[in-house]
Amino acid sequence: MNVPVKTDIESPRELVEVKEIVNSLWSQRAIILLFTALTVTAAVTYAIWATPEYEVETSIRPVALSDLDELNESGLYKLLPKDALTRVGSAMQSYDVRLKFFKKNPQYLAPLQAPGVSLEETFEKFNEKAFSLESIDPKKSTSLTETIGLSLRYPQGIDGVNIVKDFTTFVIKSEKEKIASSFKTLVANRIAQVEKKLQSKKSEYEAQKDSKIAQLLEKDQLKKQVLQDELKALRQELQSRRQNRIKELDEAITIAKKLGIVKPTTPSALGDENQGRQGNMIRTEVNNQKIPLYFFGQSALEAERATLETRRSDDFTEPRIDEIQKELSLLATNREAALLKQRDNPELFLKDFADIRGELAHLEQLNVDFDRFDLAQVDKEATPPKSPIKPKKALIVGFGLIFGLMLGIGVAILRSALLSIRTFRR
Template identity: 40%
Template structure:
C-alpha cells in the first residue's frame, strides 16, 4: 500500500514537471527565437560569403559505324567502337593525362595560382575533387560489359572557365588517343609495306633469275642451232665436193672411152660410123646402152668432156649447186641477232613484268592512302558539350537557410529545456 502511494506521488510529480517545462518553454520564446535568429544570421552570412561551386558536364557516346569502318577495312588494325569509348574513358580518368593537359594549358588554370603552393600542387588539390567520370555499361551476350557512354563532370569555383577547360580536356584526350591510334596504324602499315616491298624484291630477284635462265637458254638454243646449221653446211659442202670429185672421175673415164672411140663432138649411137661400130664389140655397146636410161657420158665427145673437166677442176666452191646452202646462210644470219634476248636485256623497269607486281603495288597504295586518310578519324561521338551553368551547385542557399531555421529551433529549445531543468533542481 505504501509502495503504490509512493508511485502515485512520483507520477504526479512527473506530470507537474512536464507541464512546467512546457510552460517554461513558452516563457522563454524570446530566447528560442533569438537563438534561431542567430543561427539563421550565421547561415545568411555563410550563404553570402561562401564561394559558389559550379558544375560542367560532357557526355561521350560510341562512335558511328562509318567512323571506324575505314580503319577496319584492310584487316590491319581492328578497333571496336565500345573499346574505343572505353579507352577514352580511361584516359579521362588518368591523372597523368590531366596533368599533361594542365602543363600544356597553364593559361586556363591561372586562378589556381597561390603564393604558398606550386601550380602542380594547386592542380593536385583541385584534381582530387574536381573531376568525376561515370560510365554506363551494357551486358552483352558474351558476358562482357560494353560501354555505351562516358560522362565526365567537373566542379569548379569562380575564376575558372569550367566549360572551356572541360571541352578542351575532352578534345585533348580524344586527340591524344587519336594520335596513338594513328601511330599504331602507321607502324603496322609501314611494317606491312616493308613486308610487301621485300616480297616484291624477292619476286624481282626470282624474275631476274628466270630472265637470266631464259636468256641463257635462248643463247644456248641459238648456239646449238648455229652449230647444227654449220655442221649441215659442212656436210653439204663435203657432199658436193665428193659429187664433184666423182664427176671428175666419171669424166676421166668418159674422156678415155671417147678418145678410144674417136668421139670429139657430142653424138648418138645411130650416128656412129660403121667402121667404128665394127671395131667396138656391138654386144658390149648394146648391153651398156640398155642398162642406162640415157646416152653414155662419152657420147658427149672429148671436147665437151675436157671442157667440163677443166671447169670442175677450177671450181672453188660448190655452194651454188645446193639450194639448201642458201637457206642455211639465211638461218645463220638470223641467228646473229636474237630479238627476244635483246628485249629481255633492254627492260629498264623489270618490276612492271612481275605477275604479282600489280597486286602488291595495289596493296601498298591502299596502305599509304589509309595512312594519309586518318585525319578525320573519330573514335567517339561527342553527345553533349559542356556549357556555362545557370546556377551553382553549391552552396544550396534555400536548403541551408531552411536547415538553419530547423537547427536554430532545435538548439533554442535545447537551451530553454536545459535552463528549465536547472531551475527545478
C-alpha cells in the first residue's frame, strides 16, 4: 500500500511572511518607540504625581483570665477573655463607633475635609476602604491564641499610626465603660430587688404579728366570756340554793314551833320527854337516816334563816368562783400580745433576715476597679510604615513599558496592513 508523502511546501512561504513582518516593524521602529515612550512617560508621571497610600497594622489578643477575676468574682457579671476580645472586635467593626471616634478626634480627618463638606461625609468616603479587620483563629493558623488584626490604609498627609493607636485605645475604653455601666446597673437592680424582698419580708412579718396578736386576744376574749358565763351561772345557782335553803328553814321552823322544839334535840330525846324520865340512864342512838331540820330547834333555825336573808354574796361558799376570778385576773393582760406590740425592731425577728442583710451589705460595698484591667491586650503596636503600598512605581513603569510596546507594535502592524491593501488595489 502506497502512503502519500506530505511535503512541507508552506514553510518557506511562512518564513518569508515573518521576515516581511519583522522588516515592516523594524522600518516603523520610530512609531513603536514613540508609543512606548508616551506610555512610559505617562506611567512615570502617574507614579510620581499619584498620592502615596500607606498601611499600618496592629493586633490585639485576649487578656489573662486573672485580669478579669475581680469582675467575675462579683457573681453578677461573667466575662471570659475570649468574649471580651470579641466585644472589642465587634466594636472596631462598628460604623457608629468609628464615627464617634472621628467626631471626638476631628483633627485626624482635617487634611481630607474639603470646604463645605461635613465631617460625616468625609468619614463616609474615608471609611469605605480605610479600615480592615481580620480575626485569626488559632485552629487555622500558627497562632496559639485568638487574635484580631486591624489595618488602616490612608493617603499621605494623614496620621495613620496615631489613628490606629488612639482608635484601639478608644474602643477598649468605650467597651470597658459600657461594661462598667452595665455592671453598675446590675448592682443597682439587685440592690433594689433585695430591698424589695426585705420590705416584703417586713410586711409579711407585720401581717403575721398582727394576725397572731388578734388570735391571742380573740382566744383570751372567748375564754373570758366563757368564764364570765360560768361565774354568772354559779352565782345564780348559789342564790337559788340560798333561797331554797330559806324555804326549807321556814318549813322546819313552822314544824319546830308546832312540836315546841326550841333547842336542838333528837328523835329519841323528843320521845323520852313525852314519856317522862325514869331514873338515870345513858342513851346511845345509832341512826343512819338524816335527821329532819326541825330537830335543830326553833332558835337555831331562825338564826340560820336570818343570816341567810342578810347575806349579800354567796361567792365564798363556792371554791370554783375563786378559781374563775383568778383566771379572769390572768386574762386581763395577755403578756405575749403585749410583747408583740412592743417590738420596735421587727427585722430582728425576721426569718433569713441575717442572710438578706448580708447580701444587701455585700451589694452596697461591691466595687470593681475597672481602671486596673483592660478587655484586650495590644500584641503588636502600630508603627510607621517604611514605604507606601501605593503606587508601586516599578510595577507601574513596567506595565507602561509593556503596554506601550504592544500598542506601538499593534499600530505598526495595522499600518503595514493598510499599506498592503492600498498596493494590492492599484
